[in-house]
Amino acid sequence: ITATIAGLGGWRLQQRPIRTDGGAVSGGSRSTLQIPPLAEATVDADGTRVFELTAQVGSTQFLYDTQTTTWGYNGAFGGPTLRAREGESVRVEVTNELNEVTTAHWHGMKLPAKADGGPHQPIHPGETWTAEWTVEQPAATLWYHPHNHGTTEVHVYRGLSGLFFIDDEATGTDRDPLPHDYGVDDIPVVVSDRAFLPDGSFDETHRSAAGMLGDTILVNGTVNPTFEATRAETRLRILNASTARTYRVQLDGGSLLLVGTDAGLVPEPKRVDAITLTPGERVEVIVQLEPGETKMLRSLPHTLGLLGTTERASGTRDPLDLLELSRPATSTGEPVFETLLASAGGTLAAVIPPLDEPDERRTVTMQDAKINHRRMNMSRIDEVVTVGARERWFITNEHFLAHNLHIHNARFRIVSIGGSKPAIELQGWKDTVYAPPSRTVVIDVEFGTATDPHLPYMFHCHMLQHEDQGMMAQFVVVNPGEAAGPIISPVTQD
Ligand code: C2O
């Protein structure tokens, strides 16, 4: 990771000219927030829910006078929202119409290693890869994106990513106290940033030590977006899909009611002022608006990890607008969520106590482009996890830059950060966690139950330039007493 952060000094985010596709409202300067379509699925005779995704090249108009070449699943940019239920069998057929190898990884999903879609499951141009698994986790907002070793950052940057909602028996039906009408009061908010060249193409050269930092914010692919709420309460499922940038999300003029974190709903909703989201992290919040009210969801300047200099860390000295939310004066209806929740018993998800006595303790240290002093090696198994083991991981970022850590096929709860209790927004189920320089993050990890001694899962920094540079390691899940390896994968065989 070569530091070129000096080049970021004084670099400011700009408001860009916006698309004029007829969707503009609010003084003509904003566009209606695009909502990714729900993926169509067929259900097999045996009940398996089948999705088809095609990674393809397209053209998207982000700026008013130019087209941008973009990549997307089943469209020009981004991807449809997949949705499945706990206990359901799922099959996704992913076709690669790009001219290079890609993969499709289901971030946050517990599943067999051969379905994980990491670097050991390449999809060659023109080929279709099939992933099959049974959903064995409760309601959560997960996502999917490419994970080819060495090219993950550019594949995601060019536009390949989408959401994957998991429902369970308590969610998505009439009995669910949470707003759950997709695109109406249950809204995907996929936040990312891009830099453009004068001809409208994505600038893939604007690199910092963190990775590519763009000067234009996209939400679901929309520049300067606005969303018109038709109800008193709107649930926002916010994903930081940026390859490098961290956001500190706040509602200007209001608080956020936290209802979910990366890997599940929280036990009890709590009001929070601002939420830090490093790349790959998600949060679910409820926002309340009075009739006639407009509020801005924005990102505050922050100093995370980068030498304490605000603009170097966040690329901005001023708050960044993410999404304008407004409710027409004529809209009727009162907030109902907290009343519905109270009558449903007051909790959204099971409480998760820290482990009394973990079965296994593991140490993860992070250095410049390395984990535990080693760069990623596709042929090396770094850790061996026994199925069902309750593990405590001690993660220490020994580098001076900000990093984070994501673990595949797992969810975890944070026990402590630098010896202190985690903030409210870090107390629920997680699969990705910010790793501040020089501090230790302690987590209790719960892995999926599929075993395969020959095929690894990944854990890595989710700042994708760092991941591509080798800040990634591999683990297998084995049965008790089973030996791990050698790795048998199409990638390490040739
Ligand atoms: Cu979202 Cu291993 O990645």
Ligand code: CU
């Ligand atoms: Cu990193």
